[in-house]
Amino acid sequence: MEVIKGKHLGGFSLLPAKEGTCPECATAHDPEMPHNQQSLFYQYHFYNEAGRWPTWADAMAHCTDEVKAQWTAALAEHGIEVKEEQK
Numbered sequence: 001m002e003v004i005k006g007k008h009l010g011g012f013s014l015l016p017a018k019e020g021t022c023p024e025c026a027t028a029h030d031p032e033m034p035h036n037q038q039s040l041f042y043q044y045h046f047y048n049e050a051g052r053w054p055t056w057a058d059a060m061a062h063c064t065d066e067v068k069a070q071w072t073a074a075l076a077e078h079g080i081e082v083k084e085e086q087k
Helices: 040-050 056-060 065-076
Strands: none
Touching: 040 056, 056 065
């Protein structure tokens, strides 16, 4: 089993996501859906790659505009504002 080491984790390593789950967020979801931005695995995996914590926009970056709009509206109903993804 290969652990995830990298750019920004320092001495901290992540075990790979459980088989059958998304390798980015360790959650079972359709590939067309956003990553689980609330997943600690996703947060640390993203931080390791980008050097910053992920936003909902980051979690939806791979989604279609339609899926982004649906998720942005649903999150707004819960008081969560989705801002543009950072580079």
